[in-house]
Amino acid sequence: MEKAKDLEKRYNEFNSHIEFHSIRLLKLETGFDDEKINVSPENQKVYIDRNAYYQVLDDNNIRVFQEFSLKVANKDNSDEIFCYVNPTFVLDFEIGGPIDDEIFKIFSQSTVIMDSWPYFREMVQSAFLRMGLSPIIVPPMQFDPSKIQEDLQNQEENQ
Numbered sequence: 001m002e003k004a005k006d007l008e009k010r011y012n013e014f015n016s017h018i019e020f021h022s023i024r025l026l027k028l029e030t031g032f033d034d035e036k037i038n039v040s041p042e043n044q045k046v047y048i049d050r051n052a053y054y055q056v057l058d059d060n061n062i063r064v065f066q067e068f069s070l071k072v073a074n075k076d077n078s079d080e081i082f083c084y085v086n087p088t089f090v091l092d093f094e095i096g097g098p099i100d101d102e103i104f105k106i107f108s109q110s111t112v113i114m115d116s117w118p119y120f121r122e123m124v125q126s127a128f129l130r131m132g133l134s135p136i137i138v139p140p141m142q143f144d145p146s147k148i149q150e151d152l153q154n155q156e157e158n159q
Contacts, residue, residue, distance in 0.1 A: 007102055014103050017096030020115055026065065026090045030127045032083035037133065039082055045075035046136060052108040054099065057092075062099060064091040064108065066116045070124055072136070085127045089116050117141040 049069040054062050067088045074080035091112060099107070121138040128135040 007106075010097070010100075011103055011106055013097035014095055014099060014107070015097075017094070018111065019094040020111075021092040021094060022090075023092075023116060023119055024090045025087060025119075025123070027086075027088040028123070028127070029086040030084065030131060032131055032133065033081065036080070036082045039074070043075055044072050044082065045078070047071050047073060047078055048138070050113070052104075052112055054104050054108075056099065059098075060094055060096075062093050062095055064093065064112050065089075066091060066108075066112055068116075068120045068123075070120075070138070083128075083131065083133060085124050087120060087123045089119055091115060113141060 047070070051067045052064055054064045056062055065088060067086070069084070069086045071078075071084040072082045074082070093111075117140075121140075124138050125135040
């Protein structure tokens with residue numbers, strides 16, 4: 001419990017002065033299998049993954065790299081991919097305190113994802129249209145702070 005209180009204190013310091021400066025598209029990979037693109041929707045499933053990592057620019061600034069991976073694949077075999085959109089965004093932030101991996105985990109699951117998700121949704125729709133495919137609707141991000149807290153408590157119990 002002591003560790004959780006310390007983490008909360010450190011995160012509050014870090015979070016005391018966060019300023020979102022910019023978001024840019026760093027990389028975009030798209031594609032589709034022309035022979036499999038007409039597979040019926042009943043046999044398709046949308047898979048979404050994400051990963052984030054950071055770079056400290058100086059004492060008060062960080063750069064976050066938010067990678068997304070969306071693929072439409074066979075619902076029974078996720079390796080049989082029909083089409084995909086994989087953007088990587090770069091987000092620059094001014095921060096209020098030091099950052100480490102524990103702080104970043106919370107930050108990436110809250111602020112970073114909330115700031116980058118709308119850009120990801122738009123990118124997926126635009127990419128599908130440019131590939132000549134019917135766009136899919138990526139739902140709005142559902143943010144659940146209790147899930148982050150639960151993950152942190154489980155992490156503390158496992159140490």
